[in-house]
Amino acid sequence: MTGRLLEAARGVRWYLREVTGEAKWDAYLARCEAEGCTPMTRREYERHRADHKERSAQGRCC
Amino acid sequence: MSTTTETRPGTAPGGRPRMTPASIALWGGIAVVGAVCWTVLALSRGEEVSALWILFAALSSYAIAYRFYSRFIATKVLGVDDTRATPAERLDNGVDFDPTDRRVLFGHHFAAIAGAGPLVGPVLAAQMGYLPGTIWIIVGVILAGAVQDMVILFFSMRRDGKSLGQMVREEIGIVGGVAALIAVFGIMIIILAVLALVVVNALAESPWGVFSIALTIPIALFMGFYVRYLRPGRVMEVTGIGVALLLLAIIGGSYVEEMGIADALTLSKESLTISLAVYGFVASILPVWMLLTPRDYLSTFMKIGVIVLLAVGLVIAAPVLQNEAVTDFAAEGNGPVFAGKLFPFVFITIACGALSGFHALISSGTTPKMVAKESHVRMIGYGGMLMESFVAISALIAACVIDQGLYYAMNAPAGATGGEPGTAADFVNGLGFTISAGDLTAAAQAVEEETLVSRTGGAPTLAFGISQVFTDAFGGGLAAFWYHFAIMFEALFILTAVDAGTRVGRFMLQDTVGNVWKKFGDTSWRPGAWIASAVVVGLWGGLLYIGVTDPLGGINQLFPLFGITNQLLAAIALTLAVTLLIKHGKAKWAWVPGIALAWDLTTTMTASWQKVFSSNPAIGYFEQADTYRTAADQGEVLAPATDAGQMDQIIFNSTVNGVLQATFAILTLVVVANAAVIWFKGWRTGGLPTTEVPHQPSAIVAPSDFFATKEEKAAVREWEESRRERVGAHR
Numbered sequence A: 001m002t003g004r005l006l007e008a009a010r011g012v013r014w015y016l017r018e019v020t021g022e023a024k025w026d027a028y029l030a031r032c033e034a035e036g037c038t039p040m041t042r043r044e045y046e047r048h049r050a051d052h053k054e055r056s057a058q059g060r061c062c
Numbered sequence B: 001m002s003t004t005t006e007t008r009p010g011t012a013p014g015g016r017p018r019m020t021p022a023s024i025a026l027w028g029g030i031a032v033v034g035a036v037c038w039t040v041l042a043l044s045r046g047e048e049v050s051a052l053w054i055l056f057a058a059l060s061s062y063a064i065a066y067r068f069y070s071r072f073i074a075t076k077v078l079g080v081d082d083t084r085a086t087p088a089e090r091l092d093n094g095v096d097f098d099p100t101d102r103r104v105l106f107g108h109h110f111a112a113i114a115g116a117g118p119l120v121g122p123v124l125a126a127q128m129g130y131l132p133g134t135i136w137i138i139v140g141v142i143l144a145g146a147v148q149d150m151v152i153l154f155f156s157m158r159r160d161g162k163s164l165g166q167m168v169r170e171e172i173g174i175v176g177g178v179a180a181l182i183a184v185f186g187i188m189i190i191i192l193a194v195l196a197l198v199v200v201n202a203l204a205e206s207p208w209g210v211f212s213i214a215l216t217i218p219i220a221l222f223m224g225f226y227v228r229y230l231r232p233g234r235v236m237e238v239t240g241i242g243v244a245l246l247l248l249a250i251i252g253g254s255y256v257e258e259m260g261i262a263d264a265l266t267l268s269k270e271s272l273t274i275s276l277a278v279y280g281f282v283a284s285i286l287p288v289w290m291l292l293t294p295r296d297y298l299s300t301f302m303k304i305g306v307i308v309l310l311a312v313g314l315v316i317a318a319p320v321l322q323n324e325a326v327t328d329f330a331a332e333g334n335g336p337v338f339a340g341k342l343f344p345f346v347f348i349t350i351a352c353g354a355l356s357g358f359h360a361l362i363s364s365g366t367t368p369k370m371v372a373k374e375s376h377v378r379m380i381g382y383g384g385m386l387m388e389s390f391v392a393i394s395a396l397i398a399a400c401v402i403d404q405g406l407y408y409a410m411n412a413p414a415g416a417t418g419g420e421p422g423t424a425a426d427f428v429n430g431l432g433f434t435i436s437a438g439d440l441t442a443a444a445q446a447v448e449e450e451t452l453v454s455r456t457g458g459a460p461t462l463a464f465g466i467s468q469v470f471t472d473a474f475g476g477g478l479a480a481f482w483y484h485f486a487i488m489f490e491a492l493f494i495l496t497a498v499d500a501g502t503r504v505g506r507f508m509l510q511d512t513v514g515n516v517w518k519k520f521g522d523t524s525w526r527p528g529a530w531i532a533s534a535v536v537v538g539l540w541g542g543l544l545y546i547g548v549t550d551p552l553g554g555i556n557q558l559f560p561l562f563g564i565t566n567q568l569l570a571a572i573a574l575t576l577a578v579t580l581l582i583k584h585g586k587a588k589w590a591w592v593p594g595i596a597l598a599w600d601l602t603t604t605m606t607a608s609w610q611k612v613f614s615s616n617p618a619i620g621y622f623e624q625a626d627t628y629r630t631a632a633d634q635g636e637v638l639a640p641a642t643d644a645g646q647m648d649q650i651i652f653n654s655t656v657n658g659v660l661q662a663t664f665a666i667l668t669l670v671v672v673a674n675a676a677v678i679w680f681k682g683w684r685t686g687g688l689p690t691t692e693v694p695h696q697p698s699a700i701v702a703p704s705d706f707f708a709t710k711e712e713k714a715a716v717r718e719w720e721e722s723r724r725e726r727v728g729a730h731r
Helices: A002-020 A024-035 A042-055 B021-043 B052-078 B102-113 B117-128 B130-157 B164-171 B174-203 B207-230 B235-253 B269-285 B292-317 B328-332 B342-349 B358-363 B376-400 B404-411 B421-431 B437-446 B459-474 B479-514 B526-549 B554-583 B591-613 B621-633 B644-685 B710-730
Strands: none
Touching: A002 B102, A002 B235, A024 A042, A042 B207, B021 B052, B052 B130, B052 B292, B052 B376, B102 B292, B102 B358, B102 B376, B117 B130, B117 B328, B117 B342, B117 B376, B117 B404, B117 B459, B117 B479, B117 B554, B130 B164, B130 B342, B130 B358, B130 B376, B130 B554, B130 B591, B164 B174, B164 B554, B174 B207, B174 B269, B174 B358, B174 B459, B174 B479, B174 B526, B174 B554, B174 B644, B207 B235, B207 B292, B207 B479, B235 B292, B235 B479, B269 B479, B269 B526, B292 B376, B292 B459, B292 B479, B328 B342, B342 B554, B342 B591, B358 B376, B358 B554, B376 B459, B404 B421, B404 B437, B404 B459, B421 B437, B459 B479, B479 B526, B526 B554, B526 B644, B554 B591, B554 B644, B591 B621, B591 B644, B621 B644
């Protein structure tokens, strides 16, 4: 029972991290490791993402 | 010419076998539940009907439509092909082209399409009774809205995520393309103005509401700085803090009286309009990380939270519908909330929730660039829209379970109700409903509002309904808190839409003008950005001001314009869908978007015709202007105008609305006419070349539906193993 609950909680956490974009950082680190390059700092990386959002506005529907 | 490769015969995509006896029993059961619910709804007249019949009729219909119709569209009509790499896979740059988990993308897509539209439209349409709205929301989404979202998502995905405007230009023609571009821009402006009008009507004379909404600005700023400077990237953490602060802001609002700021926060509609315009301008030129992004986190979480709460609350409270199945206004067309008969006006009032043209912009925006596998368009496009429709059904129920005397007192314009509880009670009694002045005052006090008379726009009515459902379901004398919680949630949505919409409008304007004046098209050039933002804000702000000050009632006058233009945009999107099917040599399947297009054109063109040419001044904009002009020329003042100035205002407003209405209808007809030429050519030759990107093999392995099958899970595991080995071998 607790095992099930724990699994569900882990699933929710995974989903929230993915949806909010927080997990993008992990994906970036993994990508860097796979390609063997040095990753930038988290601060720089998040700046990068914010700059990109700046240029690509998406409408919110009614 | 079609470049689609057929899937292997005998197996559906995803390799699912034919239906087992267990699944036949399950789907048979769902069909029986749906049939029973619909029968009860169809046969009940003048007796107590539980709202749950509507809820379960909706859920079972959605399940069946998703399982069978959307699957048919995916396999037969579109021919989704998981051996084909999506743009996200081919052009993966980890930023805008990024193969995304299907469930995550479903969340993103839903957050982008869901807003205030499906919440307020059904509330207004409740004037016709609960049945017309219920039928249109459910049947409309299954045959039109979800089809449009899915098909446009698919075609955009096959073209590297091209926008609706681009696709119309390249696939239909330059004339249609230009018409579509103007229509899209104009519709943005109208949508922003009407959404802002809903907020203004909800916040006017409501110090509690103004207090909580105003606090969302510093809260969002705090979140923006926190996640940029203090703890970069910790979005969940900051959203948690933000939501907690937001709830405190709602609770804090009940103390505005004690804090002695109630008078300062009691704002008129005019001052709110100016504040909103200033806010919209500043928000759209500030960097997104400061205000827009954090706001988006807040509104998304509030959105999901309220929708889940509402669904649970409805099931627990199981309220009884107070509304009639079909009211007399449906046949006579003389309802006080908006004028006109059931046909065509129910179909344009419930815009989002059944069919929304605006979604075609999202389905051809960021979503198609993130789809990992082609089969995902089904759950994201069709499934996402079903969820939006469910929100609309919940809103309809919330409006139909409140006292109907109160409903009309809240939703009839001030010109009709006189704005006071006494006169409003008389007006409502005159309509054939009963409510006393005392009841009206008591209802306002229960939610700690100054008054509920003529709080048009749908948001206050929905908030009242939600508050009633939550109080029944969860108990505990929190009616005022729930009311303001619901107002906050709607206003938050709308302000996010206003931020984002102004910014998108600004980019569209800069892009278009950039074709003739290059410098202006550079979005990082400050003066250009400021001018474009000011123009966009000026346009919607101007229209908002017209709505706010209209003596005939802004919602009454502008909402039909909003509904019709949104549906006209849908007509453009569906026209594109039909065109592409014909060009791909699939004319035999063109009826799938075709029936939606035919119905949409029938309702919107009838509505446009009536709004432009009707000889009934309550419906036809020009007749309305004429009536008032004739009276004004003879020095008369017609109610609800109170002086010559208001007479002139009505004449001006009605003329502007009429011209806008006619323009959008003509633009849509231009696109359809342009497309008809292509249809004829394509039909004669059996297909035409299109801009579809040719097949390239896909390497990604992913399940295709919400829940992965055992085989799919195994395949994903195997694929991930092999990838890890490859990476290991590299080092």
